[in-house]
Amino acid sequence: MSKLRSVVRGVGGYLPPKTVTNKELAEQVSTSDEWIVQRTGIRERHIAAKDEMTSTLAINAAKAALADAGMTAADIDLIVLATSTPDQTFPATAVTIQAELGITRGAAFDVQAVCSGFIFALATADRYLQSGDFKCALVIGAETFSRILDWTDRTTCVLFGDGAGAVVLEAVEQPGEKTDQGILTTRLRSDGRHRNKLYVDGGPSSTGTVGHLRMEGKEVFKYAVGAITDVIEDAFRVTGYTADDITWFVPHQANKRIIDGSAHKLGIAPEKIVITVDKHGNTSAASIPLALAQARTDGRLKKGDLVLLEAMGGGFTWASALVRW
Numbered sequence: 001m002s003k004l005r006s007v008v009r010g011v012g013g014y015l016p017p018k019t020v021t022n023k024e025l026a027e028q029v030s031t032s033d034e035w036i037v038q039r040t041g042i043r044e045r046h047i048a049a050k051d052e053m054t055s056t057l058a059i060n061a062a063k064a065a066l067a068d069a070g071m072t073a074a075d076i077d078l079i080v081l082a083t084s085t086p087d088q089t090f091p092a093t094a095v096t097i098q099a100e101l102g103i104t105r106g107a108a109f110d111v112q113a114v115c116s117g118f119i120f121a122l123a124t125a126d127r128y129l130q131s132g133d134f135k136c137a138l139v140i141g142a143e144t145f146s147r148i149l150d151w152t153d154r155t156t157c158v159l160f161g162d163g164a165g166a167v168v169l170e171a172v173e174q175p176g177e178k179t180d181q182g183i184l185t186t187r188l189r190s191d192g193r194h195r196n197k198l199y200v201d202g203g204p205s206s207t208g209t210v211g212h213l214r215m216e217g218k219e220v221f222k223y224a225v226g227a228i229t230d231v232i233e234d235a236f237r238v239t240g241y242t243a244d245d246i247t248w249f250v251p252h253q254a255n256k257r258i259i260d261g262s263a264h265k266l267g268i269a270p271e272k273i274v275i276t277v278d279k280h281g282n283t284s285a286a287s288i289p290l291a292l293a294q295a296r297t298d299g300r301l302k303k304g305d306l307v308l309l310e311a312m313g314g315g316f317t318w319a320s321a322l323v324r325w
């Protein structure tokens, strides 16, 4: 029986021009290039300028994704932005993006699931497209984590960077089979018992301040590989695919050791992993679409490829998606 699927029409990314290397960070806090590379795989990250907001990065990524799709903003009737660093407490940053793109129809809203945000946003948009309520969606992950970092805390400030990535999804009738093009499944999980292991110590309703990111790194690390493999195995179970069928594994880029550990546990070959953490650091909700944009730009990602996405982050939240490009 035929089925409406959310097909990826385009992908784009945007990174603020300013880069900061590990060596430059070592001039501000007691750390070293060797420590950061060995523990995380990160070598440098992009940092937004004062006048670059999350919406600025997101709009650039959205325009790149629309260009890649050969579409215009007039085609879009849904914008779902994943971010934990909105321009303002409200309105949703998605409406700023909508207005700046000149879109006056449909709906635009934000989704907040920290580093898993992009897959949560993708799943949300997918449901609306499958229902027929909307036809064409921009799903964006955009962050300016540099604004919520405690730049005196070496245990966190070396890990993150700023950036944005976006995909254009279109609802397309498909045969309703395993070989369909588009999003085949999204699997979402949360467990709020772990909410104090990775959080921001401020907010409108608690302190009235923005706050800074705090993390029990070891606890996050301990939980990550198990959570990631669980949710990926769930995606395999639902779709009938296995690790051998995957063309590209595009994980959330938090730490190379977590990525390699998960891939090894799942039996995914190292040459199938798209890695950007060395150049971008952890850009939270932006990391997966930025990695997709990289794989698209360098010619790896092609029509028909089976792409596995995965993320884990604050909450804890974790999620996977299987997409036929």
Ligand code: ACO
Pocket: 030, 031, 032, 035, 036, 039, 040, 114, 115, 116, 154, 155, 156, 158, 198, 215, 216, 217, 218, 219, 220, 221, 254, 255, 258, 282, 284, 312, 313, 314
């Ligand atoms: N430079 C040098 N030394 C450091 C630094 C640094 N930047 N940071 C910590 N250290 C020191 C510690 O003080 C400690 O010193 P001590 O032994 O004298 O006490 C030592 O290094 C070891 O510290 P650990 O915290 O035990 O280091 P660990 O091996 O666990 O690595 C890390 C830390 C990289 C943070 C790791 O735990 C990790 O990657 N965790 C997962 C984090 C993550 O992925 N977070 C993102 C989740 S996604 C999201 O939602 C935002």
